[in-house]
Amino acid sequence: MKSCQSSSLSAPQRLSGAGAVRENSKGIANALDGGRFSTANVQAAELSLCRGQQWDKEQSDLAIPSVNGTFLDFFSGGLSSYLFYIACWLLPQRTQYSFFFLYSLLFPTAYTMTKSKREPSSRRRSMSDPLAAALLPPPNESPIERELRLKRETEARKTSENIDEMIRQERIQKKRTKADVKVLLLGQSESGKSTTLKQFQLVYAQAAFRAERMAWRTVIYLNLVRSIMRILEALSPEADNVDDHDDGDELETALVIISSSGRPPSALSGTRVPNYESYCARLAPLVDLEDRLTRLLSSPEEDEPTRLPPSPHYDTNGFSNGNRGAYRALGPANGARPAPTISIPQQRSFSASPISPVNGQALAAASGSRSSPSTSNGISRGKEVSVHASVPWKKGFTFGGKSKSPKTPNSGEIEGWWENPDDPVHTLHACSSAMQELWRDPKVRQRLKEKRIRLEESSGFYLDDISRITAKKYFPTDVDVLKARLKTTGVVEHTFTIPSGNDQAEWRIYDVGGARNQRQAWAPYFQDVTAIIFLAPISAFDQVLTEDPRVNRLEDSLLLWRSVVSNKLLANVSLVLFLNKIDLLQAKLEAGVRLSHHMINYGSRPNDYETVSNYFRTKFGALHQTHTPNKERECYIHLTAVTDTRRTAMIISTVRDIIIKVNLRNMKLV
Ligand SMILES: Nc1nc2c(ncn2[C@@H]2O[C@H](COP(=O)(O)OP(=O)(O)OP(=O)(O)O)[C@@H](O)[C@H]2O)c(=O)[nH]1
Numbered sequence: 135m136k137s138c139q140s141s142s143l144s145a146p147q148r149l150s151g152a153g154a155v156r157e158n159s160k161g162i163a164n165a166l167d168g169g170r171f172s173t174a175n176v177q178a179a180e181l182s183l184c185r186g187q188q189w190d191k192e193q194s195d196l197a198i199p200s201v202n203g204t205f206l207d208f209f210s211g212g213l214s215s216y217l218f219y220i221a222c223w224l225l226p227q228r229t230q231y232s233f234f235f236l237y238s239l240l241f242p243t244a245y246t247m248t249k250s251k252r253e254p255s256s257r258r259r260s261m262s263d264p265l266a267a268a269l270l271p272p273p274n275e276s277p278i279e280r281e282l283r284l285k286r287e288t289e290a291r292k293t294s295e296n297i298d299e300m301i302r303q304e305r306i307q308k309k310r311t312k313a314d315v316k317v318l319l320l321g322q323s324e325s326g327k328s329t330t331l332k333q334f335q336l337v338y339a340q341a342a343f344r345a346e347r348m349a350w351r352t353v354i355y356l357n358l359v360r361s362i363m364r365i366l367e368a369l370s371p372e373a374d375n376v377d378d379h380d381d382g383d384e385l386e387t388a389l390v391i392i393s394s395s396g397r398p399p400s401a402l403s404g405t406r407v408p409n410y411e412s413y414c415a416r417l418a419p420l421v422d423l424e425d426r427l428t429r430l431l432s433s434p435e436e437d438e439p440t441r442l443p444p445s446p447h448y449d450t451n452g453f454s455n456g457n458r459g460a461y462r463a464l465g466p467a468n469g470a471r472p473a474p475t476i477s478i479p480q481q482r483s484f485s486a487s488p489i490s491p492v493n494g495q496a497l498a499a500a501s502g503s504r505s506s507p508s509t510s511n512g513i514s515r516g517k518e519v520s521v522h523a524s525v526p527w528k529k530g531f532t533f534g535g536k537s538k539s540p541k542t543p544n545s546g547e548i549e550g551w552w553e554n555p556d557d558p559v560h561t562l563h564a565c566s567s568a569m570q571e572l573w574r575d576p577k578v579r580q581r582l583k584e585k586r587i588r589l590e591e592s593s594g595f596y597l598d599d600i601s602r603i604t605a606k607k608y609f610p611t612d613v614d615v616l617k618a619r620l621k622t623t624g625v626v627e628h629t630f631t632i633p634s635g636n637d638q639a640e641w642r643i644y645d646v647g648g649a650r651n652q653r654q655a656w657a658p659y660f661q662d663v664t665a666i667i668f669l670a671p672i673s674a675f676d677q678v679l680t681e682d683p684r685v686n687r688l689e690d691s692l693l694l695w696r697s698v699v700s701n702k703l704l705a706n707v708s709l710v711l712f713l714n715k716i717d718l719l720q721a722k723l724e725a726g727v728r729l730s731h732h733m734i735n736y737g738s739r740p741n742d743y744e745t746v747s748n749y750f751r752t753k754f755g756a757l758h759q760t761h762t763p764n765k766e767r768e769c770y771i772h773l774t775a776v777t778d779t780r781r782t783a784m785i786i787s788t789v790r791d792i793i794i795k796v797n798l799r800n801m802k803l804v
Pocket residue numbers: 321322323324325326327328329330592593594595616617618619620621622623646647648649714715716717718774775776777778
């Protein structure tokens with residue numbers, strides 16, 4: 135009866151579910167004599183197993199009913215034991231325990247009824263209590279036997295306690311090594327949160343990342359088309375008569391960069407682009423294509439940017455109102471997590487005048503649409519189009535379902551799309567040379583410069599790669615996917631299995647929408663969070679918020695950072711700060727944009743990258759020092775350009791080690 139020997143049972147064996155119980159019941163069955171399966175036998179053996187005692191067959195001889203007894207004896211003892219035995223084999227572990235519990239409640243009554251004729255009352259009572267039955271001293275026990283028995287019992291108790299302690303320790307150890315890590319990516323819109331998440335995918339879920347590359351083709355096409363549309367819009371003579379910031383919701387942050395002093399005079403009467411109308415005519419098919427790509431990525435019913443519930447008064451600390459940025463922090467009234475959505479910012483259409491006779495219809499749909507909110511085919515212009523994350527937009531981009539080729543076995547990507555006449559690549563391919571001419575045209579560049587439009591800072595910038603991207607067999611590279619811009623709304627959870635010492639841990643990373651109307655969705659995710667990676671795009675010191683063109687983006691980042699570091703709910707959460715977009719910062723400073731023009735406090739310090747980046751590091755670090763409710767907490771600051779794959783992979787590895795270390799330390803304290 136090997137399994138009854140507690141010392142030979144390791145803790146995992148004892149915890150290993152139905153198998154262990156079956157093994158035990160087999161041992162019990164073997165121990166029973168000549169088919170004398172009885173309630174007390176089984177109970178005593180099972181209990182001695184549970185208590186870590188050597189099951190003593192002699193104990194089972196304590197007036198056990200047998201199949202040779204009366205019918206009632208058989209029913210209460212024999213039949214029920216059979217039932218128990220069968221249940222041990224058939225039922226899952228949890229059910230076995232319930233069954234065993236019920237069984238011991240029901241049958242002892244019948245059993246004691248049958249035995250009452252033969253047993254003294256004390257024994258009867260004890261037999262109705264399985265534990266007492268198992269521990270009952272033999273009748274006529276001598277003092278020496280008693281002493282031995284008590285010694286045995288003490289040893290058994292000690293063994294049992296040791297096993298319990300082993301189990302407890304194993305549980306703690308398991309929790310430590312397999313601990314779930316929960317990371318929140320926070321920061322304003324376009325700070326680089328989703329790009330950081332893609333970098334995590336590239337490092338820890340490369341196969342899945344690569345398998346999805348094809349789906350990003352649609353987003354990349356849309357990003358490119360929108361860049362072209364923006365240029366045409368900027369060149370439009372009508373655009374000069376309209377204030378660029380009349381409706382902040384419709385602008386993308388990085389597109390139009392206007393200093394606090396307002397529109398430069400050259401923007402109003404500047405360089406004329408003689409080929410403007412010709413460009414409009416040649417690029418007119420892109421108007422429809424833009425709508426089509428937007429539709430492809432959108433949920434049919436969705437025309438609201440977000441479906442977040444109204445924000446209640448949830449704020450306690452942090453997320454205080456900034457002087458200009460009203461941060462209400464907050465979560466849904468019932469604490470429920472809002473449904474995640476992804477949005478693609480829709481752009482204004484350009485205006486062409488006069489309408490080309492060739493492409494007049496397409497252009498007509500686009501022209502004058504500043505005043506008309508929708509196109510001929512019903513898509514709202516100037517409004518963000520949203521797609522719920524539940525919409526499987528990444529799957530099966532067959533563009534009309536006509537792609538006859540199957541998916542490749544390894545990557546799941548669609549083959550032979552270029553043979554499908556409905557594929558958007560054909561329209562792009564046809565417009566490719568016009569797009570390249572437009573982007574290379576020195577007059578166009580001059581006009582954009584006059585209007586202080588720096589498209590190269592804009593998200594989804596693919597204008598230097600037009601010929602590659604519009605090629606019929608274009609296949610997005612990793613970097614293309616990293617650069618693709620798809621605005622997040624709501625909160626999207628991603629799970630990774632990440633090496634952690636000799637083991638692996640499950641990481642849940644939450645990518646949130648960073649626009650102001652999205653921030654109310656963050657708070658419900660603060661609970662149990664292990665670490666926050668906060669992204670502050672420090673290149674944005676001369677830019678304004680899309681949501682509120684009166685607010686400087688860097689100021690918004692600083693206020694948001696202060697709200698996070700001062701939040702008491704997050705007092706014990708590890709903080710990692712990415713001062714992001716340093717590549718753009720460097721380019722901007724080299725182009726002569728002065729930080730002191732936008733941050734008066736910067737004073738007369740040198741305008742070089744080293745000094746500026748150190749200034750930001752100190753400024754953000756000092757905010758943490760001053761406002762953190764936990765003075766022990768360290769804040770880890772990195773200067774990043776999260777579109778740089780190699781560098782970011784190294785930073786992610788460092789961040790992972792930090793988070794694991796801090797997490798382990800915190801758990802030991804718990
Ligand atoms: N050049 C450069 N571009 C970056 C960097 N980080 C992000 N981007 C680009 O900036 C754009 C916005 O980045 P996202 O990751 O979508 O921003 P987000 O924080 O998720 O924005 P929301 O979803 O609106 O909250 C993308 O097109 C990125 O490719 C960077 O360090 N350098």
